[in-house]
Amino acid sequence: MTDTAAAGTRTATQTASKSEQAYAAVKARIVDGSYSPGYRLVLAKIAEDLGVSVVPVREAIRRLEAEGLVKFERNVGATVSGIDPTEYLYTMQTLSIVEGAATALSAPLIGGPDIARARAVNAEMRACLQHFDPVRFTRLNQDFHSILFEHCPNPHILDLVHRGWNRLASLRSSTFRFVPRRAHESVDEHEALLRLIEAAADADEIEKAARLHRSATLDAYLAQNNAGSHNAH
Amino acid sequence: MTDTAAAGTRTATQTASKSEQAYAAVKARIVDGSYSPGYRLVLAKIAEDLGVSVVPVREAIRRLEAEGLVKFERNVGATVSGIDPTEYLYTMQTLSIVEGAATALSAPLIGGPDIARARAVNAEMRACLQHFDPVRFTRLNQDFHSILFEHCPNPHILDLVHRGWNRLASLRSSTFRFVPRRAHESVDEHEALLRLIEAAADADEIEKAARLHRSATLDAYLAQNNAGSHNAH
DNA sequence: GAGTACGAAATCGTATACGAAAACTATTGC
DNA sequence: GCAATAGTTTTCGTATACGATTTCGTACTC
Numbered sequence: 001m002t003d004t005a006a007a008g009t010r011t012a013t014q015t016a017s018k019s020e021q022a023y024a025a026v027k028a029r030i031v032d033g034s035y036s037p038g039y040r041l042v043l044a045k046i047a048e049d050l051g052v053s054v055v056p057v058r059e060a061i062r063r064l065e066a067e068g069l070v071k072f073e074r075n076v077g078a079t080v081s082g083i084d085p086t087e088y089l090y091t092m093q094t095l096s097i098v099e100g101a102a103t104a105l106s107a108p109l110i111g112g113p114d115i116a117r118a119r120a121v122n123a124e125m126r127a128c129l130q131h132f133d134p135v136r137f138t139r140l141n142q143d144f145h146s147i148l149f150e151h152c153p154n155p156h157i158l159d160l161v162h163r164g165w166n167r168l169a170s171l172r173s174s175t176f177r178f179v180p181r182r183a184h185e186s187v188d189e190h191e192a193l194l195r196l197i198e199a200a201a202d203a204d205e206i207e208k209a210a211r212l213h214r215s216a217t218l219d220a221y222l223a224q225n226n227a228g229s230h231n232a233h
Numbered sequence: 234m235t236d237t238a239a240a241g242t243r244t245a246t247q248t249a250s251k252s253e254q255a256y257a258a259v260k261a262r263i264v265d266g267s268y269s270p271g272y273r274l275v276l277a278k279i280a281e282d283l284g285v286s287v288v289p290v291r292e293a294i295r296r297l298e299a300e301g302l303v304k305f306e307r308n309v310g311a312t313v314s315g316i317d318p319t320e321y322l323y324t325m326q327t328l329s330i331v332e333g334a335a336t337a338l339s340a341p342l343i344g345g346p347d348i349a350r351a352r353a354v355n356a357e358m359r360a361c362l363q364h365f366d367p368v369r370f371t372r373l374n375q376d377f378h379s380i381l382f383e384h385c386p387n388p389h390i391l392d393l394v395h396r397g398w399n400r401l402a403s404l405r406s407s408t409f410r411f412v413p414r415r416a417h418e419s420v421d422e423h424e425a426l427l428r429l430i431e432a433a434a435d436a437d438e439i440e441k442a443a444r445l446h447r448s449a450t451l452d453a454y455l456a457q458n459n460a461g462s463h464n465a466h
Numbered sequence: 467g468a469g470t471a472c473g474a475a476a477t478c479g480t481a482t483a484c485g486a487a488a489a490c491t492a493t494t495g496c
Numbered sequence: 497g498c499a500a501t502a503g504t505t506t507t508c509g510t511a512t513a514c515g516a517t518t519t520c521g522t523a524c525t526c
Contacts, residue, residue, distance in 0.1 A: 154327060
């Protein structure tokens with residue numbers, strides 16, 4: 001029902017198979033948090049909700065399983081995956097790696113207009129911090145990074161980044177809490193990142209900066225939730 | 234990840250669902266090259282071959298699509314993906330990134346016995362070069378890297394590496410050609426990588442070495458096929 | 467009162483069937 | 497000879513149906 005992404009909705013609806021429809025619908029509900037981690041996905045129920053039969057729903061769920069958004073167990077059913085903090089750690093770590101790479105690959109292709117757009121978004125983010133609007137902040141954050149990725153020439157990496165974002169979104173709805181102090185730093189890091197890109201810095205340098213940006217958020221999360229197992233990097 | 238635990242292994246094998254069976258079978262055929270890129274996957278035919286109905290086959294193929302091994306088109310059908318050299322480039326580039334990360338994350342956990350095992354494998358690889366055995370060489374190469382990854386604490390990254398290997402295997406069967414000179418260098422790089430790990434080098438250094446190792450193979454491939462579009466890194 | 471066994475309900479897994487879309491082929495007109 | 501079109505065949509997409517498996521509740525025994 002709640003089509004968050006307005007992209008191509010009209011055309012898509014026309015051509016969308018029921019299986020696509022089910023896939024998109026369930027995915028959207030997971031990402032936006034309607035189905036939170038651990039939620040039991042009953043085929044028949046979803047099928048009825050969507051007005052289709054179970055076969056396409058089942059197919060959709062298996063696809064989501066392959067993307068890591070749901071966990072599937074034989075003869076038992078599917079649940080939305082990723083309840084524990086460990087999952088969050090793994091997802092963030094993976095995302096920091098692919099996102100760093102995507103940003104580095106994309107950087108040489110970013111033009112002046114993109115930079116300007118990114119700056120505008122970042123300015124809005126800063127504004128959000130003042131009137132405390134975490135929801136909008138998160139959305140803008142995604143926009144900001146999307147601008148940095150969108151020129152990435154390697155579609156596979158781009159795909160991995162998007163999957164990471166989706167996983168993150170699904171986890172975030174239940175485990176993530178907004179950390180204003182970290183958010184301030186985040187906005188500053190965005191600015192630094194843009195300067196690096198503008199200066200046509202070394203790809204390694206850009207990658208490292210992008211990766212650290214993400215890792216820092218992970219660290220902030222771990223510190224806040226004082227999770228004991230902080231091994232990596 | 235893999236259910237290595239003896240508990241339930243027998244039962245699991247016994248109860249493998251048809252969908253699971255179809256998934257494994259088709260995947261295996263793609264990876265081993267029986268179905269080469271571009272091959273048309275007709276649901277009914279595969280279903281008949283496997284002695285099951287089309288529903289589980291369809292499900293399996295959709296899962297493989299989500300993994301990137303097949304390309305699916307509405308009302309047309311599925312084909313094994315990845316025909317062109319560009320695809321090879323993207324796959325290798327992605328793999329170099331996730332594999333580099335996996336190796337770096339795994340390195341601190343690698344012990345003496347692992348190093349010894351890896352050295353033994355590498356020695357065998359060197360031997361393969363003398364009596365020119367590309368097939369065995371490729372297999373050993375996979376074994377070598379597997380030893381480096383197997384301690385990677387982040388299952389998501391490990392999963393991405395495995396997917397990359399699978400994609401690579403499916404592409405390789407049609408596009409890859411064995412390059413002895415590069416193979417010699419590869420074996421030397423393995424040795425250097427082991428020394429870095431033994432010396433407990435900086436994670437960044439290990440990651441960079443592992444990534445370059447993979448990138449060099451990509452470069453050799455591109456040089457050999459003198460593909461014009463050599464943009465990245 | 468606790469634990470076990472049995473039965474009912476819920477849910478999954480897949481075969482079959484049929485409608486719909488695309489691909490292929492043959493025919494007709496120019 | 498070529499192109500466009502109509503008809504045929506192939507193949508996909510999904511609803512329905514039913515057997516298999518798990519789960520949950522209840523009654524029975526110790």
